[in-house]
Amino acid sequence: MGTTLTTREVWRTWFARVTVGEFLGFLAPALPGALTSSALVLVLAGTAEGANAVAWATGLAVFAAITGSALTRLLDRS
Structure with a gap:
C-alpha cells in the first residue's frame, strides 16, 4: 500500500x-x-508581513538542516 511519487509530482504539489x-x-x-x-x-500590517518573512526563512533553514544532503540526493536523481 505504498505510494510512489516522482520528483516532479512532489515539486508541483509543493509549489x-x-x-x-x-x-x-x-x-x-x-x-x-x-x-x-x-x-x-x-504599521500592524507591516509587522505581520515581516513576521511572515521571518517565519518562511526560519522554516526553510530548519527544513534544510533536517533533510541535509537527502534533499540534494533527491534532486540529483531527476
Whole structure:
C-alpha cells in the first residue's frame, strides 16, 4: 500500500501549496492596509508581513538542516 511519487509530482504539489499559502499570508496584512488609511493599521500590517518573512526563512533553514544532503540526493536523481 505504498505510494510512489516522482520528483516532479512532489515539486508541483509543493509549489502549488506554497504559492497559495504565500498568497494568503501576504493578503492577510495587505487587505487591512488597503481598506483603511489609519497609520496604526498600516504599521500592524507591516509587522505581520515581516513576521511572515521571518517565519518562511526560519522554516526553510530548519527544513534544510533536517533533510541535509537527502534533499540534494533527491534532486540529483531527476
